[in-house]
Amino acid sequence: METGDRWVKDLGEQGLLQRLQAHCSPDIIGDDGAILALKSGYSLVVTTDVLVEGVHFSDRTTSAEDVGWRAAAANLSDLAAMGAEPIGLTVGLSLPGSLSVAWVESLYLGLNACLQPYATPIVGGDICRSQIITVAITALGQVQTDRAIRRDAAQLGDAILVTGVHGASRAGLELLLNPNKMPDWNDEVRKSLILAHQRPVPRLDVIFHLRSLSVQRVAGMDSSDGLADAVLQICRASGVGARLEHSAIPMPYAFKLLDPDLAMNWTLYGGEDFELVLCLPRSQAEALVQSLGGEAAIIGEIGEGDRVEVGDRFSVYPTQVLSLQSAFQHF
Amino acid sequence: METGDRWVKDLGEQGLLQRLQAHCSPDIIGDDGAILALKSGYSLVVTTDVLVEGVHFSDRTTSAEDVGWRAAAANLSDLAAMGAEPIGLTVGLSLPGSLSVAWVESLYLGLNACLQPYATPIVGGDICRSQIITVAITALGQVQTDRAIRRDAAQLGDAILVTGVHGASRAGLELLLNPNKMPDWNDEVRKSLILAHQRPVPRLDVIFHLRSLSVQRVAGMDSSDGLADAVLQICRASGVGARLEHSAIPMPYAFKLLDPDLAMNWTLYGGEDFELVLCLPRSQAEALVQSLGGEAAIIGEIGEGDRVEVGDRFSVYPTQVLSLQSAFQHF
Numbered sequence: 001m002e003t004g005d006r007w008v009k010d011l012g013e014q015g016l017l018q019r020l021q022a023h024c025s026p027d028i029i030g031d032d033g034a035i036l037a038l039k040s041g042y043s044l045v046v047t048t049d050v051l052v053e054g055v056h057f058s059d060r061t062t063s064a065e066d067v068g069w070r071a072a073a074a075n076l077s078d079l080a081a082m083g084a085e086p087i088g089l090t091v092g093l094s095l096p097g098s099l100s101v102a103w104v105e106s107l108y109l110g111l112n113a114c115l116q117p118y119a120t121p122i123v124g125g126d127i128c129r130s131q132i133i134t135v136a137i138t139a140l141g142q143v144q145t146d147r148a149i150r151r152d153a154a155q156l157g158d159a160i161l162v163t164g165v166h167g168a169s170r171a172g173l174e175l176l177l178n179p180n181k182m183p184d185w186n187d188e189v190r191k192s193l194i195l196a197h198q199r200p201v202p203r204l205d206v207i208f209h210l211r212s213l214s215v216q217r218v219a220g221m222d223s224s225d226g227l228a229d230a231v232l233q234i235c236r237a238s239g240v241g242a243r244l245e246h247s248a249i250p251m252p253y254a255f256k257l258l259d260p261d262l263a264m265n266w267t268l269y270g271g272e273d274f275e276l277v278l279c280l281p282r283s284q285a286e287a288l289v290q291s292l293g294g295e296a297a298i299i300g301e302i303g304e305g306d307r308v309e310v311g312d313r314f315s316v317y318p319t320q321v322l323s324l325q326s327a328f329q330h331f
Numbered sequence: 332m333e334t335g336d337r338w339v340k341d342l343g344e345q346g347l348l349q350r351l352q353a354h355c356s357p358d359i360i361g362d363d364g365a366i367l368a369l370k371s372g373y374s375l376v377v378t379t380d381v382l383v384e385g386v387h388f389s390d391r392t393t394s395a396e397d398v399g400w401r402a403a404a405a406n407l408s409d410l411a412a413m414g415a416e417p418i419g420l421t422v423g424l425s426l427p428g429s430l431s432v433a434w435v436e437s438l439y440l441g442l443n444a445c446l447q448p449y450a451t452p453i454v455g456g457d458i459c460r461s462q463i464i465t466v467a468i469t470a471l472g473q474v475q476t477d478r479a480i481r482r483d484a485a486q487l488g489d490a491i492l493v494t495g496v497h498g499a500s501r502a503g504l505e506l507l508l509n510p511n512k513m514p515d516w517n518d519e520v521r522k523s524l525i526l527a528h529q530r531p532v533p534r535l536d537v538i539f540h541l542r543s544l545s546v547q548r549v550a551g552m553d554s555s556d557g558l559a560d561a562v563l564q565i566c567r568a569s570g571v572g573a574r575l576e577h578s579a580i581p582m583p584y585a586f587k588l589l590d591p592d593l594a595m596n597w598t599l600y601g602g603e604d605f606e607l608v609l610c611l612p613r614s615q616a617e618a619l620v621q622s623l624g625g626e627a628a629i630i631g632e633i634g635e636g637d638r639v640e641v642g643d644r645f646s647v648y649p650t651q652v653l654s655l656q657s658a659f660q661h662f
Contacts, residue, residue, distance in 0.1 A: 014655060031482050031568075032412035032552050033378035035474070038369055046454060046471060047364035050423040052461045081363035092381040092423065092467035123377060126467075130383045136423035136457075136467030140377060143366065151362050221363050237362075324345065 008104065009097030016127060019101065023108035025088070025121030034123035036088055042142040047078035053133035064103045066198045067135065068110025074224055075139035076118065076202035077274040081222035083149035083207055084141030088123035089115065091137060094130035107135070118204060147211075149278070153219035154238035158302040159285035163203050163275045164295045165250045166227040167263065170270025172197030182257070189254045196252075200274040209291045213284065220278035228268040228322045230277040231300075231308050238279075244300035246312040260317075268310070268322065339435065340428030347458060350432065354439035356419070356452030365454035367419055373473040378409035384464035395434045397529045398466065399441025405555055406470035407449065407533035408605040412553035414480035414538055415472030419454035420446065422468060425461035438466070449535060478542075480609070484550035485569035489633040490616035494534050494606045495626045496581045497558040498594065501601025503528025513588070520585045527583075531605040540622045544615065551609035559599040559653045561608040562631075562639050569610075575631035577643040591648070599641070599653065 008016060025034075038044060049071065051057060057067045072089065079086050091111065095104065111122060123140070172193040174181060185193075203222070210218060219238060223230045227249070235242050246264070255263040279302055280288070289296045308322040339347060356365075369375060380402065382388060388398045403420065410417050422442065426435065442453060454471070503524040505512060516524075534553075541549060550569060554561045558580070566573050577595070586594040610633055611619070620627045639653040 032409040033376040033415065033470075033472070035413070035476075035479055036375040036377065037476070038375060040371070044367040044369060044375060044418075044471070045364040046367065046419070046421055046469075048421040048423045048455050048457045048467075048469065050425050050457045050459050050465075050467065052425045052459055052465075054462075055460050078363040082366070084364065087375075088377065090377055090379040090469050092379045092469070094381050094383045094465050124379050126379045126381045128381050128383055129386050130465065131385075131463060132461065134381075134383075134425050134461065134465045134467070136379075136381065136465070138377075138379065138421050138423070138469035139364075140375070140471075141364070145366075145368070148366055 006100060007097065008095050008099045008101060011101055013127065016101065016104065020104065020108060023105070023112060023122060025123055034088065036123060036140065038087070038142050041144060043145045043148070045079055045082045045084035045141040045143050045148070046138060047075055048136065048138045049074050049078070051135040062198070064106035065110035065113070068107040069114045069199055071135050071137050072111045072114035073200045073202050073274055075137045076114070076204060077222045077224060079139055079141035080202050080204045080206060081149060081220060081276055082141065082143060083147055083210065084143040085207065086118050086120040086139060086141045086204070088121055088140045089137060091122055091125035091135070093125065093127045094134045095127060096131055096133065097129055099133065149218055149220045151219060151221045151234045152237035153217060154234050154240055154279035154302050156240060156302055156304065158219070158279040159282040159298045160231065160242060160244065160300040160302060161278045161280065161285045161288060161296065161298050162223070162227065162250065163206055163278070163292055164273070165252050166223060166273045166275060167255060167267035167270045168193050168196035168252045169200060169272040170266040171252065184257045185254055193252065193254065197272070200272065202274055203276045206276050206292065209288060213287050213291060215280060215284050215288070218278050218280040220276055223273050223275045223277050224271060226269045226271040227277065229271070229324065232322055232324050234277065234279060235306065235308055241303050241305035242300055242308045243303055244308070244310045246310050246317050247314060248297055248299045250295040250297045337431060338428065339426050339430045339432060342432055344458065347432065347435065351435065351439060354443060354453060356454055365419065367454060367471065369418070369473050372475060374476045374479070376410055376413045376415035376472040376474050376479070377469060378406055379467065379469045380405050380409070382466040393529070395437035396441035396444070399438040400445045400530055402466050402468045403442045403445035404531045404533050404605055406468045407445065407535060408553045408555060410470055410472035411533050411535045411537060412480060412551060412607055413472065413474060414478055414541065415474035416538065417449050417451040417470060417472045417535070419452055419471045420468060422453055422456035422466070424456065424458045425465040426458060427462055427464065428460055430464065480549055480551045482550060482552045482565045483568035484548060485565050485571055485610035485633050487571060487633055487635065489550070489610040490613040490629045491562065491573060491575065491631040491633060492609045492611070492616045492619060492627065492629050493554070493558065493581065494537055494623060495604070496583050497554060497604045497606065498586060498598035498601045499524050499527035499583045500531060500603040501597040502583065515588045516585055524583065524585065528603070531603065533605055534607045537607050537623065540619060544618050544622060546611060546615050546619070549609050549611040551607055554604050554606045554608050555602060557600045557602040558608065560602070560655065563653055563655050565608065565610060566637065566639055572634050572636035573631055573639045574634055575639070575641045577641050577648050578645060579628060579630045581626040581628045
């Protein structure tokens with residue numbers, strides 16, 4: 001930190017912009033707009049997310065670097081959910097003048113740390129003054145025009161696949177808010193659940209697995225608003241129902257020590273795990289589970305009607321009907 | 332307005348999203364991201380703007396519809412300044428739960444009213460809760476890859492052209508803030524200056540004039556942060572200086588009734604007129620002025636050095652050196 005440049009208001013808009021340009025792509029920043037080339041035969045994919053201080057993050061649970069990472073991860077996850085490779089990100093910030101410049105630079109470090117494995121640049125943005133911090137990200141990607149993953153393309157008989165465990169991010173948040181909860185969990189478990197919350201990894205790798213398996217039709221979305229929400233949204237958009245199998249839904253191993261109802265609630269409704277929920281023919285789903293490895297699993301099947309149920313073939317738990325009302329609402 | 336849906340918090344996030352989807356492009360909204368096709372041989376252009384309640388707009392001077400119009404206009408103006416045709420807009424909103432749904436819908440009406448002449452759809456967005464209203468817009472456009480208007484391409488001897496008057500928006504703002512000022516201006520003048528502030532028109536038409544005149548090289552940017560700022564930014568990026576001619580700078584006719592120093596100050600530093608400032612060979616600049624008509628004018632010439640001066644060939648006003656410090660700063 002240089003002397004005299006400690007707070008956003010000291011640097012002024014031009015000064016802060018210049019400082020932040022070091023974190024952006026030098027080839028495409030510095031004009032009224034950024035110019036990006038698309039591959040021939042590809043369409044543009046666009047997605048936007050807004051994060052607000054006190055709603056999506058707070059000093060208690062999130063460092064500036066984590067805010068940046070999560071903002072980038074959420075947007076890259078949306079691109080992955082469309083089957084698109086990322087090509088760039090824009091960052092619209094509103095900031096209090098009393099915020100430290102170090103906070104803003106850490107935000108950009110977090111953004112770039114998440115973007116780095118995908119060689120994705122920050123290609124533009126805007127900053128202005130506000131009483132609270134708002135981070136509005138728009139991510140740009142490209143997809144072969146006929147290979148986009150749409151949520152309205154699920155068909156009867158499709159297997160429903162998740163690319164990993166759900167509930168870990170929700171458990172990590174709980175540990176950050178109430179460090180004394182879950183005394184049975186050891187430090188390693190705590191760390192890994194907190195990391196799942198702070199540094200979720202967007203599943204852009206799935207696109208390459210789908211490509212190498214030559215999967216032609218796949219419906220899906222990401223599970224940013226929870227696993228239940230994802231299945232419900234896909235079913236609503238596709239005009240179908242679904243039956244999930246209780247015992248097939250992967251959750252963090254540490255959830256064995258939780259009350260089973262709480263464990264399933266966090267897994268279904270926790271949100272922010274940023275996995276993909278995909279619907280595709282069973283044989284291809286099995287090949288994809290094999291190819292992905294890890295905790296990827298087939299958790300159910302698309303059926304008729306409009307209900308989404310969680311059944312239990314061991315008859316321990318009663319059949320549960322999922323609803324959007326139980327999911328997280330922003331207002 | 333339907334009963335029981337008066338406030339944002341009554342509708343909830345899903346309800347509000349559904350309501351707003353009516354204002355968006357139905358073909359491309361409703362998935363994790365929007366899919367857009369680009370013309371072959373064109374590159375993507377991206378630009379982002381953030382508007383904050385109390386900084387960029389307030390109830391006193393701006394209706395929700397005007398906020399929407401101005402947000403769209405500012406972004407379309409950035410695309411025009413790159414030489415790009417618009418293809419879509421994303422809208423990231425943070426809103427207090429106590430805001431009326433009518434306000435949010437009016438915002439979208441204003442956005443679409445500005446976008447309509449260019450057949451540009453709203454292709455996505457996000458909404459979330461906040462104490463103050465923030466509107467983050469990202470505009471997407473396309474430009475023939477070798478025809479982008481860059482601010483670093485001005486050359487010695489280029490004529491400097493403005494596409495219209497400057498200062499009108501600043502005068503309109505003054506009339507909104509202090510209705511009793513400027514008693515010499517009649518109602519018609521007041522209305523037109525206020526309209527210039529509330530409903531600026533992005534100069535996307537200029538792209539078609541440039542194309543039909545087969546202009547090969549043109550440097551430029553828009554004058555959203557003021558005419559002085561635009562000339563200074565172009566000169567800094569291109570490594571050149573400029574001399575403007577006092578009497579050649581077009582201002583609103585009503586400025587004849589103002590103190591000349593105030594008139595020139597508003598014209599140079601007022602901002603938000605959303606005209607284009609272009610640098611190109613003089614013969615082509617003259618043809619462009621002819622083609623554009625209205626108040627378009629050549630106001631000076633690119634020269635050596637790094638100073639931007641306003642001279643007066645009638646020797647009434649002393650030579651003035653322009654600086655970025657006099658321009659509007661957001662912090």
